[in-house]
Amino acid sequence: GQxxxxxxxxxxxxxxxxxxNCTYQTSGFNGLFWYQQxxxxxxxxxxxxxLDGLEEKGRFSSFLSRSKGYSYLLLKELQMxxxxxxxxxxxxxxxxxxxxxxxxQLKVEL
Amino acid sequence: DTAVSQTPKYLVTQMGNDKSxxxxxNLGHDTMYWYKQDSKKFLKIMFSYNNxxxxxxxxxxxxFSPKSPxxxxxxxxxxxxxxxxxxxxxxxxxxxLKETQYFGPGTRLLVL
Numbered sequence: 001g002q003x004x005x006x007x008x009x010x011x012x013x014x015x016x017x018x019x020x021n022c023t024y025q026t027s028g029f030n031g032l033f034w035y036q037q038x039x040x041x042x043x044x045x046x047x048x049x050x051l052d053g054l055e056e057k058g059r060f061s062s063f064l065s066r067s068k069g070y071s072y073l074l075l076k077e078l079q080m081x082x083x084x085x086x087x088x089x090x091x092x093x094x095x096x097x098x099x100x101x102x103x104x105q106l107k108v109e110l
Numbered sequence: 111d112t113a114v115s116q117t118p119k120y121l122v123t124q125m126g127n128d129k130s131x132x133x134x135x136n137l138g139h140d141t142m143y144w145y146k147q148d149s150k151k152f153l154k155i156m157f158s159y160n161n162x163x164x165x166x167x168x169x170x171x172x173x174f175s176p177k178s179p180x181x182x183x184x185x186x187x188x189x190x191x192x193x194x195x196x197x198x199x200x201x202x203x204x205x206x207l208k209e210t211q212y213f214g215p216g217t218r219l220l221v222l
Contacts, residue, residue: 042213
C-alpha cells in the first residue's frame with residue numbers, strides 16, 4: 001500500500017516563503033505531483049518530479065528525494081491568492097493511478 | 111474552450127434514487143478518471159478508463175457504474191443512493207501514460 005503524509009494546516013505571511021512537506025512510503029514509485037485546490041474549485045496541476053532534485057517554476061518550486069521518500073513544495077513571495085489546499089500525490093508503477101495525500105491547507109495572512 | 115466539463119454542478123437528491131453525472135473532455139486525452147472528495151477533502155480515485163477500456167477500478171460499491179461511450183466521455187451512474195455518497199465527484203483526464211491529470215469543476219452531490 002501507500003502512506004502519504006502532509007501537515008494539515010500552515011499559516012504564513014504575505015511576501016514570505018513557505019515550505020510544505022510531503023513524505024511517502026510506496027513500492028514502485030514513479031513520480032510525485034503537487035496540486036493546488038482553492039475552496040470549492042477543482043485541483044490544478046502545479047508540478048511533477050520523478051528524478052531527485054529541484055524543479056523551479058516561477059514562484060513555485062518542488063523538490064524530491066526518492067531515497068528519503070520526501071518532497072516539498074516551496075512557495076516564494078506569498079500572495080493572498082496562494083491561500084488554498086496543496087495536495088501531494090504519488091504515482092506508482094507504469095499506470096496512471098495517483099494516490100493523494102490529505103492536503104495541506106495554507107492560509108496567507110497580511 | 112478546451113477543458114474538462116461536468117454536469118450537473120450541483121445535485122441534491124433523496125436516498126434510494128438513481129442519478130448520473132456526465133463528463134466530457136475536448137483535450138484529446140486517452141485516459142479519463144473519476145475521483146471522490148469527501149467532507150474531509152480527501153481525494154480518492156474511483157475509476158479510470160483508457161480509450162474506453164476500464165483500467166482502474168478501486169474498491170467502490172457496485173452501485174457505482176462508469177460508462178465510456180467514447181474516449182472523450184466518461185459518465186458515472188449511481189444506483190440506490192446512500193447518505194454516505196454525499197461528496198464532490200471530480201472527473202479528470204490525462205494524455206495516456208504521461209504525467210498530468212486535468213480536473214473538471216466537480217459535481218457536488220448531496221443525498222438527503
